[in-house]
Amino acid sequence: GAGVSQSPSNKVTEKGKDVELRCDPISGHTALYWYRQSLGQGLEFLIYFQGNSAPDKSGLPSDRFSAERTGGSVSTLTIQRTQQEDSAVYLCASRQGGYNEQFFGPGTRLTVL
Amino acid sequence: QKEVEQNSGPLSVPEGAIASLNCTYSDRGSQSFFWYRQYSGKSPELIMFIYSNGDKEDGRFTAQLNKASQYVSLLIRDSQPSDSATYLCAVKVSSGSARQLTFGSGTQLTVLP
Numbered sequence: 001g002a003g004v005s006q007s008p009s010n011k012v013t014e015k016g017k018d019v020e021l022r023c024d025p026i027s028g029h030t031a032l033y034w035y036r037q038s039l040g041q042g043l044e045f046l047i048y049f050q051g052n053s054a055p056d057k058s059g060l061p062s063d064r065f066s067a068e069r070t071g072g073s074v075s076t077l078t079i080q081r082t083q084q085e086d087s088a089v090y091l092c093a094s095r096q097g098g099y100n101e102q103f104f105g106p107g108t109r110l111t112v113l
Numbered sequence: 114q115k116e117v118e119q120n121s122g123p124l125s126v127p128e129g130a131i132a133s134l135n136c137t138y139s140d141r142g143s144q145s146f147f148w149y150r151q152y153s154g155k156s157p158e159l160i161m162f163i164y165s166n167g168d169k170e171d172g173r174f175t176a177q178l179n180k181a182s183q184y185v186s187l188l189i190r191d192s193q194p195s196d197s198a199t200y201l202c203a204v205k206v207s208s209g210s211a212r213q214l215t216f217g218s219g220t221q222l223t224v225l226p
Contacts, residue, residue, distance in 0.1 A: 042119075100147070
């Protein structure tokens with residue numbers, strides 16, 4: 001079946017602009033995660049959605065970052081007033097309820113000039 | 114102290130040798146441990162998980178867990194050039210939200226033909 005998809009695959013923006021990154025999880029997966037990976041670094045947790053529960057936003061680095069998940073499926077990560085330090089690969093992962101394995105999408109490479 | 118620590122490497126081994134990748138974690142209450150492989154420019158993929166002390170074998174891969182010493186390792190037997198990648202250790206820490214994983218920064222492995 002289809003895996004996790006993300007769009008766009010690459011995004012170049014100017015400092016101060018807003019960007020939206022999209023994630024389509026695997027159908028039926030109730031959990032969805034956003035991570036950020038800077039060059040040569042591990043994965044930094046950003047936010048976690050589980051079903052209809054309130055999301056765990058504890059990893060969001062500032063109030064410029066927000067995310068929503070509509071209808072328990074597609075999620076959008078929004079970064080307002082982008083800064084150069086926001087440049088990274090943003091990875092989305094989804095997980096089936098009752099299981100631990102997270103399946104990752106291909107990521108969106110964000111470059112802020 | 115980072116919650117999950119890995120030697121960043123790079124680690125180089127000759128083809129056919131055993132590659133040993135190590136990971137330590139700080140949260141003694143951690144219960145679930147995962148090894149992800151990430152090829153350059155690609156998203157992470159799960160290769161092993163382990164919950165109980167001891168060894169878990171899957172083909173050429175063996176995960177080893179020692180909760181008393183708070184380390185988990187991954188052994189790759191008969192290493193192949195196709196095993197060259199970054200290996201990420203991930204831990205389900207007790208202080209995190211349900212199903213949230215904390216990742217190490219990864220160990221870069223190169224298998225020399």
